[in-house]
Amino acid sequence: xxxxxxxxxxxxxxxxxxxxxxxxxxxxxxxxxxxxxxxxxxxxxxxxxxxxxxxxxxxxxxxxxxxxxxxxxxxxxxxxxxxxxxxxxxxxxxxxxxxxxxxxxxxxxxxxxxxxxxxxxxxxxxxxxxxxxxxxxxxxxxxxxxxxxxxxxxxxxxxxxxxxxxxxxxxxxxxxxxxxxxxxxxxxxxxxxxxxxxxxxxxxxxxxxxxxxxxxxxxxxxxxxxxxxxxxxxxxxxxxxxxxxxxxxxxxxxxxxxxxxxxxxxxxxxxxxxxxxxxxxxxxxxxxxxxxxxxxxxxxxxxxxxxxxxxxxxxxxxxxxxxxxxxxxxxxxxxxxxxxxxxxxxxxxxxxxxxxxxxxxxxxxxxxxxxxxxxxxxxxxxxxxxxxxxxxxxxxxxxxxxxxxxxxxxxxxxxxxxxxxxxxxxxxxxxxxxxxxxxxxxxxxxxxxxxxxxxxxxxxxxxxxxxxxxxxxxxxxxxxxxxxxxxxxxxxxxxxxxxxxxxxxxxxxxxxxxxxxxxxxxxxxxxxxxxxxxxxxxxxxxxxxxxxxxxxxxxxxxxxxxxxxxxxxxxxxxxxxxxxxxxxxxxxxxxxxxxxxxxxxxxxxxxxxxxxxxxxxxxxxxxxx
Numbered sequence: 001x002x003x004x005x006x007x008x009x010x011x012x013x014x015x016x017x018x019x020x021x022x023x024x025x026x027x028x029x030x031x032x033x034x035x036x037x038x039x040x041x042x043x044x045x046x047x048x049x050x051x052x053x054x055x056x057x058x059x060x061x062x063x064x065x066x067x068x069x070x071x072x073x074x075x076x077x078x079x080x081x082x083x084x085x086x087x088x089x090x091x092x093x094x095x096x097x098x099x100x101x102x103x104x105x106x107x108x109x110x111x112x113x114x115x116x117x118x119x120x121x122x123x124x125x126x127x128x129x130x131x132x133x134x135x136x137x138x139x140x141x142x143x144x145x146x147x148x149x150x151x152x153x154x155x156x157x158x159x160x161x162x163x164x165x166x167x168x169x170x171x172x173x174x175x176x177x178x179x180x181x182x183x184x185x186x187x188x189x190x191x192x193x194x195x196x197x198x199x200x201x202x203x204x205x206x207x208x209x210x211x212x213x214x215x216x217x218x219x220x221x222x223x224x225x226x227x228x229x230x231x232x233x234x235x236x237x238x239x240x241x242x243x244x245x246x247x248x249x250x251x252x253x254x255x256x257x258x259x260x261x262x263x264x265x266x267x268x269x270x271x272x273x274x275x276x277x278x279x280x281x282x283x284x285x286x287x288x289x290x291x292x293x294x295x296x297x298x299x300x301x302x303x304x305x306x307x308x309x310x311x312x313x314x315x316x317x318x319x320x321x322x323x324x325x326x327x328x329x330x331x332x333x334x335x336x337x338x339x340x341x342x343x344x345x346x347x348x349x350x351x352x353x354x355x356x357x358x359x360x361x362x363x364x365x366x367x368x369x370x371x372x373x374x375x376x377x378x379x380x381x382x383x384x385x386x387x388x389x390x391x392x393x394x395x396x397x398x399x400x401x402x403x404x405x406x407x408x409x410x411x412x413x414x415x416x417x418x419x420x421x422x423x424x425x426x427x428x429x430x431x432x433x434x435x436x437x438x439x440x441x442x443x444x445x446x447x448x449x450x451x452x453x454x455x456x457x458x459x460x461x462x463x464x465x466x467x468x469x470x471x472x473x474x475x476x477x478x479x480x481x482x483x484x485x486x487x488x489x490x491x492x493x494x495x496x497x498x499x500x501x502x503x504x505x506x507x508x509x510x511x512x513x514x515x516x517x518x519x520x521x522x523x524x525x526x527x528x529x530x531x532x533x534x535x536x537x538x539x540x541x542x543x544x545x546x547x548x549x550x551x552x553x554x555x556x557x558x559x560x561x562x563x564x565x566x567x568x569x570x571x572x573x574x575x576x577x578x579x580x581x582x583x584x585x586x587x588x589x590x591x592x593x594x595x596x597x598x599x600x601x602x603x604x605x606x607x608x609x610x611x612x613x614x615x616x617x618x619x620x621x622x623x624x625x
Contacts, residue, residue, distance in 0.1 A: 026513045071375065074382045075121035079326055080114070084122060087322045089294045092124025096150070096157075097284065100130050100268075101137035104149050105336040106359045106374075106395075110329040113378045115297055116155040125158035127291055131284065132164050133277045135267040143268070149361050152583070153371045163283050164269050166290055170278050171227070173286065173316045174238060174257055178219045182315060183257055185222035186211045186239045196244065197253045206244050206253065226260060229275045233260045240282070242311065251308040257282040285309040289317040296321045299328040300385060326383045332538040333392040334359050340540075340547055349551055350534070357534040357555055367531075368594050368604025370578060373402035392533060403594065403602050406578035408433030408440055410567050411478060411517040412597035414528055414559040416452035419469075419501045419518070421484055424449045431479050431567070443567040447480060448520040452563055457516045458501060460489070467514040474506045476515035478598060483512045517598045523563040530557045530601070564597070571595050572605070 074080055084092075094115040098104065104112075119126045128150060132138055150157065177183040186209050188196070198204045214222075226236050238258035247253070256279045266272050285308075288296050296309075306323045313320055335341065336359055344350045344358075353360050356367035364374065377398040381388055427447050433440040453469065462470035469475045469486050476483045484503040492499045506512075534555045537543055543550035576583040576592030583592050593605035 023511070023513065069376055069379050071117070071379045072121055074379060075118055079383050079385060080118055083295060083297070083324045084118075086324070087294060089122070089124070091294070092119050092122040093127065093292050093294050094119040094124065094297060095127040095129050095288065095291065095293050097129045097131045097287075098146050099134065099137075100132055100139070100142040100146060101134065102142060102338045102341075103145055103353045104361045106331055106361070106364065107329045107336060108149075109153065109361060109374055110378050110383075111297075111299070112150055112153055112155060113375055114326065114383060116150075118295065118297060124294070126155070127159055127161055127293070128157035129161045129163065129287060129291065131280065131287075132162050132268065133280065133283050134261065135265045135277065136261045136263040138268050140268055145362065149365075152361075152365065153375065161287075161291065162269060163278070163287055164267065166283075166287055167270065167274055167278075169290070170283060170286055174278070174282070175220060175223065176316060177240065177257070178223060178238075179216055180315065181216060182241045183238055184209075184212045184214055184219050184241055185226065185236055186254075187236055189234075197250065202250060208241075208244050208254065209239070212239075212241055212254070223258070226258065226276045227274075231260060233262045233264065236260065238276075240308075240312065242308065247307075249304050249307050251281070251304045252311070255279070255281045255308060281305065281308055282312065285313050285321070285323075286317060288321040288323075289313050289319045292319060293321040296323040298323065298325055300325045300387065301328070325385065327385050327387040329378070329381070330387060330389045331359055331392060331395060332389060333533060333535060333540070335535075335541050335547065336360070337541070343547055344534075344551075347548060349548070357531050366591050366604075366606075368591050368602065369399055370402070370406070370576070370592075370594065371583065372406075372578065373399045376402050391538070400602065403596065405434075405437065407594045407596055407602065408567075408571050408577060409435075409596045409598050410565055410571065411445075411519050412528070412562060412564045412600055412603070413452050413454045413517065413519050413523075414530075414562050414600065415455040416519070416561065416563045417455045417458065417498050417501060418450050419453055419484070419486075419503050420450050422487075422502060422504050424505070429479055433567075433571075443570045445479070445565055445567060446520050446522070448522070450521050451477070451518045452520075452523065453477075453501075453516055453518050455498065458486070458489070458498060460498070468516055469501070469503075474509050474512050476512040477518050478515050480518075482507050483509070485509070517600070519563045519565045523565050524568055526562050526564055528559040528562040528603070529606070530559065531555060532557075568595070 075084075096112055096115045098108065116126045118124075128147065130143060130146070132143075147157075147160065174183065186193075188209050188211070193209075194200070195204075196207055196209055198206045222231075222236060223238055225231060226238070237256050237260070239254045240257050242252040242254050244253040258276045258278055260276055264275070267274065267277075285296075302323070303325045306325070309323050310320070335344075341353065341358065341360065345352060350357055354362035354366045356363055361374075377395060380398060381390070424447065426449060428444050429447055430442050431445050432438065432442045457468045457475070459466055459468070459470045462473050466473075467475075469484075471486050471489070474483045474485045482505040485506040486501055486503050489501045490499045491497065532555050533552055534540075535543075535550045536552050537550050540547055540550040571577065572593050575594075577594045590605040594602065596602050
């Protein structure tokens with residue numbers, strides 16, 4: 001019986017437009033019919049949408065059986081392959097240097113994969129270095145969350161360092177820079193500094209600040225005064241004496257090296273020991289040198305910074321890292337900036353940084369997307385010097401392809417209505433967790449006289465283009481040996497809603513065109529949250545009415561009375577699905593209890609409680625079975 005059931009299910013395919021499980025022949029007919037309609041509509045319209053500026057990033061992902069992703073491919077060849085050829089090294093050392101001022105997002109996942117993957121491929125190591133040079137914006141929780149994210153993705157830093165480890169060393173080098181007459185203390189405000197740098201557009205004549213004429217002793221005295229708290233915030237800052245007048249690169253226009261933070265918050269690690277802090281442009285390149293970073297890999301917005309990076313290192317340190325830049329990853333249809341995310345949280349559009357509708361890694365993780373799926377998506381895109389602009393649909397399609405072959409299938413009903421099968425003989429059915437992969441195992445489900453189907457799978461009045469249950473109509477129940485025919489139904493006198501359907505087996509009729517999911521009596525009640533896109537447009541950050549005007553008011557639907565089959569017990573027991581580095585059996589969160597609800601979507605548990613909630617990680621338009 002189990003083999004026959006499994007074989008039957010394997011022959012069914014999903015009609016993604018209607019959500020029906022149908023035979024391959026039936027799906028073929030439907031697709032052909034839709035194609036004819038689409039072609040006719042196209043011939044009546046001369047308007048064509050412009051092709052995407054990055055068609056490679058937005059073209060549909062291949063079917064699972066067609067895709068073989070080599071995670072090492074982007075390090076063997078292309079941009080990263082060329083980077084290694086520029087500086088072959090027996091001891092590759094890279095770094096991931098986040099600022100601990102917020103939670104990481106999808107773009108950071110690419111940076112993590114690039115830096116850790118590059119070093120691993122060449123037999124090297126990667127340092128996690130916290131760029132903790134702005135105490136006004138840093139919190140202890142961000143340090144913890146960033147490290148946790150890296151380990152969740154399956155990477156292990158060779159060591160964890162902090163820019164603050166080198167505060168004294170960097171301060172001493174700043175004094176050396178002053179003695180070399182390559183730095184000076186400036187008292188200009190923002191308005192004056194902007195004028196020196198060519199005005200608003202940078203095209204007016206540039207000139208050096210009068211403070212640059214100060215002698216070494218004056219600059220040393222003032223810089224030490226900054227250190228000792230003699231100056232108010234923003235009243236004095238140390239500038240590098242670069243080439244503001246002649247060099248067209250803004251990164252050489254006498255950048256700041258040290259500043260006095262506005263709020264004077266105690267540093268997370270050093271407390272109130274320091275009153276001045278190095279800027280990114282001063283600290284980053286020096287820390288790379290201190291730590292022996294061979295390949296400093298960053299995104300293309302730092303291309304112009306390479307000149308100042310090399311200028312400062314050549315003046316002050318012996319070891320010279322090599323900086324190279326790759327294109328960052330952007331996702332259309334959402335926002336990932338800290339300012340935008342805070343706006344959503346403060347206005348209670350979302351519940352927090354880990355809301356599953358956000359593309360923070362905390363949100364992605366809570367959404368149930370496994371680390372392997374995230375990395376597979378990044379490896380599939382590869383690395384070039386161009387910015388990769390990817391649609392949400394493309395991202396979700398890649399995740400579905402990964403989940404399709406790695407997570408079990410269960411039956412879940414969002415809005416249950418009872419169906420009494422009058423001639424049913426109760427029996428146990430052995431159901432495979434995947435009709436395509438027997439290694440995932442199976443579970444037993446009891447076929448009871450009363451089962452529950454989704455209310456949307458029944459109509460009081462039949463029609464030609466409707467293929468699910470209706471009076472006198474036959475439909476298949478997934479995994480059940482015989483289809484059923486509806487013979488009658490009753491309605492609630494108060495609400496008019498269907499109260500009960502009565503049916504019989506249709507053992508003599510033709511094979512049904514459609515199969516629907518069901519659950520037996522004794523199934524588990526649960527709340528289900530279904531999420532759609534959080535925004536209505538592809539560019540919410542530039543919406544005419546502002547970010548909040550673009551929010552989709554229907555981005556979350558809650559089904560409070562859903563039912564899921566008891567096979568969920570086994571799925572929970574065997575979590576994580578799939579078992580992967582960073583998610584160890586015995587030490588897992590509810591977000592690792594992943595499964596595909598047949599004909600509905602992929603889901604993840606929000607809580608360990610069986611009577612808690614389930615969160616669907618993907619959108620209606622991307623259902624896949």
